[in-house]
Amino acid sequence: MCRDKEWVQKSLVTGRVAGQERLTGDVYRIRIQGDFLEDFSREVKPGQFVNVYMKDRSTLLPRPVSICRIQSGQLELVYRVVGKGTREMAGYHRGDAIRLSSPLGNGFDLSCCQSGSALLVGGGVGIPPLLQLAGELNNRGIRSMAVLGFQREPFLIQEMEKICDKVLVATEDGSFGFAGNVVQLIEKEGQEKGLAADQVFSCGPKPMLKALADLCRERELPLQVSLEERMGCGYGACVGCAVDIKQDGKIQRKAVCKDGPVFLAEEVFWHAE
Numbered sequence: 293m294c295r296d297k298e299w300v301q302k303s304l305v306t307g308r309v310a311g312q313e314r315l316t317g318d319v320y321r322i323r324i325q326g327d328f329l330e331d332f333s334r335e336v337k338p339g340q341f342v343n344v345y346m347k348d349r350s351t352l353l354p355r356p357v358s359i360c361r362i363q364s365g366q367l368e369l370v371y372r373v374v375g376k377g378t379r380e381m382a383g384y385h386r387g388d389a390i391r392l393s394s395p396l397g398n399g400f401d402l403s404c405c406q407s408g409s410a411l412l413v414g415g416g417v418g419i420p421p422l423l424q425l426a427g428e429l430n431n432r433g434i435r436s437m438a439v440l441g442f443q444r445e446p447f448l449i450q451e452m453e454k455i456c457d458k459v460l461v462a463t464e465d466g467s468f469g470f471a472g473n474v475v476q477l478i479e480k481e482g483q484e485k486g487l488a489a490d491q492v493f494s495c496g497p498k499p500m501l502k503a504l505a506d507l508c509r510e511r512e513l514p515l516q517v518s519l520e521e522r523m524g525c526g527y528g529a530c531v532g533c534a535v536d537i538k539q540d541g542k543i544q545r546k547a548v549c550k551d552g553p554v555f556l557a558e559e560v561f562w563h564a565e
């Protein structure tokens with residue numbers, strides 16, 4: 293336990309807010325700078341997250357937020373205001389200090405995608421880590437198509453369009469792009485133009501991931517999913533974020549923060565919600 297504590301403390305950094313903007317409704321982008329970003333950029337894997345430590349000491353647990361991108365010496369996080377912690381973050385201004393962990397979790401496995409093409413499927417605030425992923429795939433010369441779903445107003449579309457070969461958008465209320473969800477849009481696209489990808493990567497709400505897992509199983513497409521669970525410590529000590537994973541013929545409890553957040557969809561035990 294003591295070793296974990298030392299490790300966690302060593303990996304805490306303090307950055308400065310370089311800017312904050314509202315992307316849409318209750319979704320914000322915060323840009324953070326600091327010397328630590330040199331190390332971050334070298335180490336970070338798409339799909340990893342940072343723990344943000346709140347100033348309000350009554351908010352005891354850190355809040356996990358995916359790394360959206362590291363660009364021009366700034367770390368970008370995109371988050372939706374849902375409660376006390378994210379409300380505090382939305383109140384940060386340029387120059388404010390912000391305490392973070394170093395990148396946590398396993399991130400997406402890109403070794404299975406050496407060439408060819410990837411399909412990126414995101415829903416809502418599951419989309420931010422896909423921007424970092426799309427950039428990394430692009431650097432490796434891998435073509436990517438993104439299918440992004442929103443309840444209402446979209447965000448990060450232009451950023452994704454600059455990197456991906458093709459971006460399709462679905463909104464539940466039909467106000468932008470295809471009216472429906474991402475899985476329906478993928479099915480439609482597949483019927484009209486065929487659907488081929490060497491690897492599918494996804495992050496978003498669990499029902500979306502489950503429906504996508506069913507579709508990918510039918511089409512024999514390999515899928516990696518980034519799961520979001522409520523977390524405690526963020527480094528595997530409290531098992532507050534445990535999920536059931538099928539491995540070696542057994543169901544095992546795995547910590548989303550340490551063993552994940554990315555898992556092979558075929559290994560996830562999808563409980564009926």
Ligand SMILES: Cc1cc2nc3c(=O)[nH]c(=O)nc-3n(C[C@H](O)[C@H](O)[C@H](O)COP(=O)(O)OP(=O)(O)OC[C@H]3O[C@@H](n4cnc5c(N)ncnc54)[C@H](O)[C@@H]3O)c2cc1C
Nearest residue numbers: 355356357358370371372374375376377378417520521522
């Ligand atoms: C690995 C990981 C990466 C994440 N990346 C992002 C991101 O890039 N952008 C983003 O907006 N959010 C992200 N989240 C979710 C984010 O951590 C929560 O929204 C945040 O912790 C809520 O804190 P709060 O104090 O504002 O709300 P709270 O007061 O703690 O909770 C408010 C509401 O949000 C729900 N909630 C809280 N935590 C989670 C969670 N982990 N998953 C699902 N629902 C939750 C609660 O059930 C409650 O209904 C991520 C979560 C994980 C586990």
